[in-house]
Amino acid sequence: MSRDNNVRILASHAGARAIRQELSRRHFLSLAALAGASAALSACGSGGGGGESSAVEPGAGATGGPVEKSLSIYTWGDYDSPEVIDAFGKTGPKVTLDSYGSNEELISKLVAAKGTSGYDIVVPTGVYIPQLIENDIIVPFNKDLIPNMAKVDPQFLGQDWDPENEYSVCKCWGTTGFVYDTTVIKRDLVTWNDFIDAMQNEASGKTSLLDDPQGVAGLYFWANDIDWNTEDMADYDAYEAEAVEKWAPHIAGFDSYPATGAMQQNTFALMQNWNGDSRLGILEHKQPDRWKWVLPGPTTELWMDNWCIPTGAPHPEAAHAFIDYVLEPENSFLEMDYIGYNTGIQGIEEMAKERKVELPEMIFFTDEQLATMKNGAVNEAQDRRTEVYDKLKAAASA
Numbered sequence: 001m002s003r004d005n006n007v008r009i010l011a012s013h014a015g016a017r018a019i020r021q022e023l024s025r026r027h028f029l030s031l032a033a034l035a036g037a038s039a040a041l042s043a044c045g046s047g048g049g050g051g052e053s054s055a056v057e058p059g060a061g062a063t064g065g066p067v068e069k070s071l072s073i074y075t076w077g078d079y080d081s082p083e084v085i086d087a088f089g090k091t092g093p094k095v096t097l098d099s100y101g102s103n104e105e106l107i108s109k110l111v112a113a114k115g116t117s118g119y120d121i122v123v124p125t126g127v128y129i130p131q132l133i134e135n136d137i138i139v140p141f142n143k144d145l146i147p148n149m150a151k152v153d154p155q156f157l158g159q160d161w162d163p164e165n166e167y168s169v170c171k172c173w174g175t176t177g178f179v180y181d182t183t184v185i186k187r188d189l190v191t192w193n194d195f196i197d198a199m200q201n202e203a204s205g206k207t208s209l210l211d212d213p214q215g216v217a218g219l220y221f222w223a224n225d226i227d228w229n230t231e232d233m234a235d236y237d238a239y240e241a242e243a244v245e246k247w248a249p250h251i252a253g254f255d256s257y258p259a260t261g262a263m264q265q266n267t268f269a270l271m272q273n274w275n276g277d278s279r280l281g282i283l284e285h286k287q288p289d290r291w292k293w294v295l296p297g298p299t300t301e302l303w304m305d306n307w308c309i310p311t312g313a314p315h316p317e318a319a320h321a322f323i324d325y326v327l328e329p330e331n332s333f334l335e336m337d338y339i340g341y342n343t344g345i346q347g348i349e350e351m352a353k354e355r356k357v358e359l360p361e362m363i364f365f366t367d368e369q370l371a372t373m374k375n376g377a378v379n380e381a382q383d384r385r386t387e388v389y390d391k392l393k394a395a396a397s398a
Helices: 031-043 082-089 103-113 126-134 147-151 192-199 213-223 233-250 275-284 316-326 329-339 348-354 382-396
Strands: 070-076 094-100 169-181 207-209 251-254 270-274 291-294 300-307 373-375
Touching: 070 316, 082 094, 082 316, 082 329, 094 103, 103 126, 126 300, 147 316, 169 275, 169 329, 192 213, 192 233, 192 270, 207 213, 213 233, 213 270, 213 300, 213 382, 233 251, 233 382, 251 382, 270 275, 275 291, 316 329, 329 348
Parallel strands: 070 094, 207 251, 207 270, 300 373
Antiparallel strands: 169 270, 169 291, 169 300
16 A cells, blocks of 8 residues: 555557447446455465465566467456557467456456466556465566566656565556536536536536446545545545435436447536546547546545566466566557556657647646545445445435
8 A cells, every 4th residue: 555545656649449348447446346355365365375485486487488379468358459469469479368347356366266367467456466465366577577667657666565566567547537518517617526516506417426436435535635545434424424415316327437428428417537538538529629627626546557467377478578568668658549548658748749649638647636646545444435335326316
């Protein structure tokens, strides 16, 4: 976990790509994922030994020998550039992608497999990495085989969950804000309190919140400048009272993917959403100028997903080769351009400007904006958070 819940990181020109329909990593903060992953890790105890007794082999056995002919990646749906995957495949390994919709699904599968999952690379969210390390679910890199790690911006390295980047390296990161229809809401919205006010006024009956207990709770805590990782039950009582009694009558839906449908059909006028998905929705809309993206204050979230190698990876040479390959700036740019999230490579913002990537302000953020972003946490408030969320959904009948 990060000190004081802060994460020390920052954080298309090729043409708008087809809107994504399958599940994507944006569900990673769902309550089920948080609680389920914690339960799975707790149940597995110290996994393959953990701590001082760990027998996990550094580099998963990779020594720089011949790259195997196969590579299996277990990741969030539609989360990698097909161009990058295809190009790497031409270097030798046949790449297979399997997808999951939550950290719970990822962790539960790896725990049950006990090192026999068959996967070579996984992409967990940062807050889970200490538990994955402790339970020997991921293994240390052979960093000699990933020289392109030196091309990652130092601000994206040395996170508190893995200070030496022994087990993980940034894949990408993002944040939460909202978009609104300026033909319906004609005033400027700037803060989460503005969002809540518009939800109860101009956008009443046309507001969508994330289908995500943690993100919806965050809306209340961010608006009230309360640490969104609070475990104080009095904070949740106040959140429940406001959400169930005041918000519910105005909510039309809980949708983590409005850009893939509802936004194009103008179903909602106000949508809480992640920056990359909102960007896609605007780029794909017939009237893109109709929509305005807001990174609201006073605080909001920040998440970071990471390349890792699971215990028992059958193709460790190929795993290291791929991670090094995707950290090459040109390949990282293609990843960023496809998914719409910052990949953390040095100079990638300058590359985006030179190549005239559309809506770069929805990918790259200023130091002042970064200062408002706080990382989530796995903690003891999960059950209460979900209880309030369920009551809100029931009251909204959405």
